[in-house]
Amino acid sequence: MRSNLMKVVVSLLIFISVSTTGMSQEQYSEGGTPQNWFVLDPAKDKVQGLSVDEAYSFLKEKKRESKSVIVAVIDSGVDIDHEDLQGKIWINEDEIEGNGIDDDNNGYIDDRYGWNFIGGADGNVEQDTHEMTREYVRLSEKFGDIDEKSVKKKDRAEYDYFLKVKKDFEETYEKAASQYAFYNGLYKNVVRYNNLLKAYLDVDTLSLNDLRGIRSQDSTILEARNLVGMIFQQVGEDVNFEDIAVELEGAVKYFGDQVNYAYNTDFDPRTIVGDNYSDPNERIYGNNDVKGHDPSHGTHVSGIIAANRDNDLGIQGIAENAKIMVVRAVPDGDERDKDVANAIRYAVDNGASIINMSFGKSYSPQKEVVDAAIKYAESKGVLMVHAAGNSSKNIDKSDNYPSRNFNDGKSAGNWLEIGASAAGDNSDFVGNFSNFGKKTMDVFAPGVNIYSTTPDNSYESYNGTSMAAPSTAGVAAMLMSYYPDLTATQVRDILNKSSRKFDNLKVKRPGSEELVDFSELSISGGLINAYEAVKMAETLTIGKKD
Structure with missing residues (x-):
């Protein structure tokens, strides 16, 4: 028992150092990193931001005037009532709110602020499975009981695909289940020992000095004292034991959701939506609840793009004349191809010039319907900005969907794939979680420790390529607002070609300590520069001023 608990403590110390100490190092670099660093200027502010104020000064000098640009945020939902997004949410003026009538005859009733493709008449999808789980279930029904030798020749390719999915699913599920069991047990032990020692010492909060005074001969008390003492000594005396429990509780919930929802082969919430899921071309379903159960992610994304720059609240978004169209298609789990395709089409048909997609997955069984939607967006001149993902992978070699590359071998010319960068130009410049790819990912943008809007008039810092994509979409919206004659392809080319380059900068390849040239991690080899x-x-x- 004691040796197992010692292993628990070692793992706990690793976990705590990553989730507390590591985060503070990102948030407060040497000399302190400004909260709004991502919009600041390298020369003036000594951080690798987007130079947004400098861009607006240039536009003012040139006496450029702006036009409103609609940016569709396909995400988990957005808190449209947030104080810093007032006046920044797209409104469908042809739709009368709450009258239960499809006033504009677009097929969607009361879509005043956007649409929700993962909701139905009786509520919304909250958790959902991963696409890999859905594919495993689907293919298991066809091949699960078949001997390999009896597989027909016409089914061989699909069977081989099933074997890949099966291997990936079983390995991933086993890992998630193991992590869940580990952290669940660890959390219970931490709470137990914390409460036990507080009661024994008659204190409200444990300290290392309290532990040093214990002289009990009770083996359980001594074990608790020794293990808790090790935690304090390793992490620091100023770390509150209750805070450690909270961190662990978060890990329990994360891995619990993986086991109970994401990789649960018996879980299927799709009946909530009420669509004919077998028909990937069905378009009219969902509801008008654009907030959903937890709009944290989409609200954060929206603030980066368009939070009010003229009030004294919170943050300044990048694009001063952008409107956010909310399209909900991303649950807690993997989005579904049918919903993604319909979300893209809805955004295009309702006037979006840019679509931000801060989501992704490794499997796309109905990719053809997503490809068709992307081609439709391209035909209408809509720019698509996609987060490259947070798996520290080379996406030249690993699948990451949706993608600019179509099944027919062609690729979208209106597509930007974005990786995440940090504030400093040292070896940690690239987010250690960020995907990358010399042939597949276009450019980097700020995505580490990004402070933005969150629900209920709050603000928080998030990390992810999910933040880098709206950093890029915001600059794209600025360009399209002040230079409305630019096409989506021109904006894409401008953002790549004008990106800030770093001669001979060596950075850690995400997921490793290996140093590589920053220029080798993306197509442009650069950082977005407004x-x-x-x-x-x-x-x-x-000569084309309006």
Whole structure:
């Protein structure tokens, strides 16, 4: 028992150092990193931000005027009542709110602020499975009991795919189940020992000095004292034991959700939506609840793009004249291809110039319907900005959907794939979680420790390529607002070509300590630069002022 608990403590110390100490190092680099670093300027502010103020100064100097640009945020939902998003949410003026009538005849009733493709008449999908789980279930029904030798030749390719899915699913589920059991047991022990020692010592909060005074001969008390003491000594005396329990509780919930929902082959919430799921081309379903049960992620994304720059609240978003169209298609779990395709089409048909997609997955069984929607967006001149993912993978070699690459071998010309960068230009410049790819990922943008809007008029810092994508979408919206004649392809090219380059900068390859040239991790080899982007746009459009 004691040796197992010692192993628990060692793992706990690793977990705590990653989730507390590591985070503080990102948040407060040497000399302190400003909360709004992602919009600041390298030369003036000594952080690798987007140079947003410099871009606006240039536009003012050139006496450019802006037009409103609609940015569709396909996400988990958005808190449209947030104080810093007032006046920044797209409104469907042709739809009368709450009258139960499809006033604009677009097929969606009361879609005043957008649409929710993962809801139905009786509520919304909250948790959902991963796509890998859904594929495992589907293919197991066909091949699960078949001997390999009896597989027909026409089914061989699909059977081989099933074997890959089966292997991935079983390995991933086993890992998640093991992690869940580990952290669940660890959390219970931490709470137990904390409460036991507080009661024994008659204190409200444990301290290392309290533990040093214990002289009991009770083996359980001594074991608790020794293990808790090790935690304090390793992590630091200023770390509250209750805080450690909270961290562990979060891990329990995360891995519990993986086991109970994401990889649960018996879980299927789709009946809530009420669509004919077998028909990937069905388009009219869902409801008008654009908030959903937890709009934290989508609200954070929206603030980066368009939070009010003129009030004294919270943050300044990047695009001063952008409106957020809310399209809910991402549950707690993997989004479904049918919903993604319909979300894209809804955004295009209702006037979006840019679509931000801060989501992704490794399997896409109905990719053809998503490809068709992307091609439709391209035909209508809509720019698509996609987060590259947070798995520290080279997506030149690993699948990451949705993708600019179509099943027919062609690729979208209106697509930007975005990785996440940090504030400093040292070896930690690239987020250690960020995917990358010299042939597949376009450019990097700020995505580490990004402070933005969260529900109920709050603000928090998040990490992820999910934050880097809206950093890029915000700059794209700035360009399209001030230079409305630019096409989506031109904006894509401008953002890549004007990106800030770093000669001979060596960075850690995400997921390792290996140092590589920053220029080798993306197509452009650069970082989004709003100031240089507007200068390039000005050069391309001289003589075309509105």
